[in-house]
Structure formats: C-alpha cells, structure tokens
Amino acid sequence: MTEIDVACPMCGDINRVDGGLSAAVCQSCGAAFAVPMQKADIFIPQQEPVNECPEFAVRAGVLESYNGNDPVVYVPDGITAIGAQAFKDKVNIHRVVLPEGVTEIQSAGSGMWGAFFGCTSLESVELPNSLTRIGSNAFNGCVKLAGIDLPDAVSQIGAGAFNGCTDLSSVKLPKSLRELSNDIFRGCVSLTGIKLNGNIKNIGSNAFADCRELRGLTIPPGIKTIGAYAFSGCYGLTDILLPGTVISLGASAFTECRNLSVITVPASIETFENDGAGVRTFAGCSSLRRVNMGKLPPNYMDVFATTPWLDEFLVKQGLCRHCGGQFKGVFKKTCSVCGLPKDY
Structure with missing residues (x-):
C-alpha cells in the first residue's frame, strides 16, 4: 500500500x-x-461490443454468410458488399431486402457458387439504388425468382447471374449496362420479353439460350456482336431484325429457333463465326422461309443449314440441295461437287 x-x-x-x-x-x-481507510483500485475489464445480429457474419463491411433460418431476411445497415457465397443453398429464404449502401454482390470466381446460388425458394429480392455490380452466378439456380428490377446504377452483371431461373418472367435492365455477359439468362424458360437498351454493345454467348417463351424481341441499334448460341432454342421468336450496327454473329447464334420465319440480316455483318463444329447460325430454324439479305456470304450453306429457306433457294437457283454445287450432264444430271443426282 x-x-x-x-x-x-x-x-x-x-x-x-x-x-x-x-x-x-x-x-x-x-x-x-x-488512519483513513483507502479504497483499493478496482479493474473493470472492457467488454467486447455485443453483436446485435449474430446470424449475420460480417467482416470489413462484407456480409460473408447468413446463418439464420428466417423466410424473410432484412440485411442490416452498414453492409457494403454481399459475399460470393453469403446465402448459398439457403433453401428456406423467400424474400431478401438489401439496404442502401450495398454497392456489390461479389463474384463467385471460377466456381458455380454465387451469393444466392441454390436458394430454391427465393421469390423476390429488393436491390438498393446504391448497387453497381452483380457478380457471376449470383442468382444461379433460383428457380422461383419471378421478377427483378435492376437499379439504374448497375453497370456490370457477371456471367450466369440468372442462369436457370426457370420462373423468371420479367426483368428490368439498367440503362448503364453495356454488355450482356455469357449465360446471363440461360435457361430462363419463363422469360417472355425483355427490353434491351441502346447502350448495350455486346450480347454474350448463350445469353438467352433456351429461353423458350421469349418473343417480340427488339435488338436495338448500337449492338455490335452477338455471341455463339446467344438465342439458341428460343422457340418463341418469330421474326428478327438485326440492326446495321451488328458486325459479328457467333456460331449457332439462332440455332433451333423453330418458329423463326423471317430474318433481316444487314450488310454490316463481317463475320459469321465458326466454333469448330461449323457456323450454323440459323441451323434448325425449321420455319425460316424468308431471309432479307443483300449479298449472301460464301458460307451461306452452313449459315442457313437445314432451313426450308435454303432448300427453296437452292431449288430456285437450280443448284444441288445437298451442297449448293452446279449440275452437269444432259439427261441424267449429277452434282459436279458431291456427285449426287438431281432430286427435284
């Protein structure tokens, strides 16, 4: 003492x-x-702050995981980003509300596990106006997600973000978006329509592949490239007008669009891409009978393979319907290229 x-x-x-x-x-x-009694010094340890939302695992403003079981989740204020696997496989969640201040739903990297991957009961998500980026595979496999409004500040949406959202019927795309990434709406079999803004320059591979109900699609001026299989299997498409800004069509871009009957192809297209299996841009379009196109490309046989338009065109031109070659002979004509006899 x-x-x-x-x-x-x-x-x-x-x-x-x-x-x-x-x-x-x-x-x-x-x-x-x-002698007056002296008071002993008392040490009071400093207590750690109490986490008022223990079901949310947060580090440096990033929501890394949600560990609760509530069907409706209100993410607390102060969060700036949603981690790449924050809600992965939370099958009990029906609705999620993200607060203002969240700027990013992080990308899943090379894996398939996005922030809401496998949330098979998720029906709606409210996104804040502060959001600017949605990472790859973010909502992949959210089979009950029926609609989503993307804030105008969103300028980047990663590959496969809405892949396999089979109940998704309506989407409002932001004006600041410049590109539709690969597989972004692939397999959205209930998607009936979508408005593409004039700022979009590129449509990625498989972007709308197997969107069977998609119809009334308008591709606005400004789009330059359409990737491989971009609209493959879109049974609802009946006519397509490609704007004069398009310079490249990917391999099989419109393959198996069974009800596509009219296509307008501009002279601006410089490349019909080949993915190794062939060009086959409109292959399998079994209703295609009208093609508005100036000069046919040298590989038009591959571009329009197995379409009724190609068959009718070849017959009208007196060419071999198998390879496009010319016939030789007087009485029994055979193709000078493939050797098959004339069959019409």
Whole structure:
C-alpha cells in the first residue's frame, strides 16, 4: 500500500504514514490518531461490443454468410458488399431486402457458387439504388425468382447471374449496362420479353439460350456482336431484325429457333463465326422461309443449314440441295461437287 499524508487531530501537523495501517502516532505531539481507510483500485475489464445480429457474419463491411433460418431476411445497415457465397443453398429464404449502401454482390470466381446460388425458394429480392455490380452466378439456380428490377446504377452483371431461373418472367435492365455477359439468362424458360437498351454493345454467348417463351424481341441499334448460341432454342421468336450496327454473329447464334420465319440480316455483318463444329447460325430454324439479305456470304450453306429457306433457294437457283454445287450432264444430271443426282 502507498504512503499517505494524514493531519494529526491534536496538533494539526502533517504525518506521512503507511496507508495500509488503521492507526498511527503523531511524530510531533505523540497523540494517537486513526488512519483513513483507502479504497483499493478496482479493474473493470472492457467488454467486447455485443453483436446485435449474430446470424449475420460480417467482416470489413462484407456480409460473408447468413446463418439464420428466417423466410424473410432484412440485411442490416452498414453492409457494403454481399459475399460470393453469403446465402448459398439457403433453401428456406423467400424474400431478401438489401439496404442502401450495398454497392456489390461479389463474384463467385471460377466456381458455380454465387451469393444466392441454390436458394430454391427465393421469390423476390429488393436491390438498393446504391448497387453497381452483380457478380457471376449470383442468382444461379433460383428457380422461383419471378421478377427483378435492376437499379439504374448497375453497370456490370457477371456471367450466369440468372442462369436457370426457370420462373423468371420479367426483368428490368439498367440503362448503364453495356454488355450482356455469357449465360446471363440461360435457361430462363419463363422469360417472355425483355427490353434491351441502346447502350448495350455486346450480347454474350448463350445469353438467352433456351429461353423458350421469349418473343417480340427488339435488338436495338448500337449492338455490335452477338455471341455463339446467344438465342439458341428460343422457340418463341418469330421474326428478327438485326440492326446495321451488328458486325459479328457467333456460331449457332439462332440455332433451333423453330418458329423463326423471317430474318433481316444487314450488310454490316463481317463475320459469321465458326466454333469448330461449323457456323450454323440459323441451323434448325425449321420455319425460316424468308431471309432479307443483300449479298449472301460464301458460307451461306452452313449459315442457313437445314432451313426450308435454303432448300427453296437452292431449288430456285437450280443448284444441288445437298451442297449448293452446279449440275452437269444432259439427261441424267449429277452434282459436279458431291456427285449426287438431281432430286427435284
């Protein structure tokens, strides 16, 4: 115990005494006096702040995981990003509301596990106006997600973001979006229509593949490239007008569009891409009978393979319907290229 100064009650002189004593004798007059009891120092440990939302695992503003079981989830304020697997396989969630301040739903990288991947009961998501980026595979496999409004600030949506959202019937695309990534709406079999803004320059591979109910699609001026299989298997498409800004069509871009009957192809197209299996841009379009196109490309046999338009065109031109070659001979004509006899 430390020493303290105590005044003698008899003579008033100050005495320095041990603070641990209960009594002492004045060094000046010899009178006894009581030593005041000293309070011991009390250490109060600092408590860690209590997490008011223990079901949310947050680090540096990023919601890394949700560990609750509520069907409706309100993400707390203060979150700036949703982690790449934050809600992965949360099959009990029906609705999620993200707060203002969230700027990003992080990308899943090379894997298939996006932030809401496998949320098979998720029906709606409210996104904040602060959101600017949606990562790859973010909502992949959310089979009950029926509609979503994407804020205008969103300028980037990763590959496969809505892949396999089989109940998705309506989407509002943001004006700031410049590209539709690969597989973005692939397999959205209930998607009936979508408005593409004039700022979009590229439509990625498989972007709308197997969107069987998609119809009334308008491809606006400004789009330059349409990737491989971009609209493959879109049974609902009946006519397509490609704008004069398109310079490249990917392999099999419109293959198996069974009800596509009219296509307008601009002279601006420089490339009908080949993916190794062939060009086959409109292959399998079994209703295609009208093609508005100036000069046919040299590989038109591959571009329009297995379409009724190609068959009718070849017959009208007096060419071999198998390879497009010319016939030779007088009485029994055979193709000078493939050798097959004329069959019409």
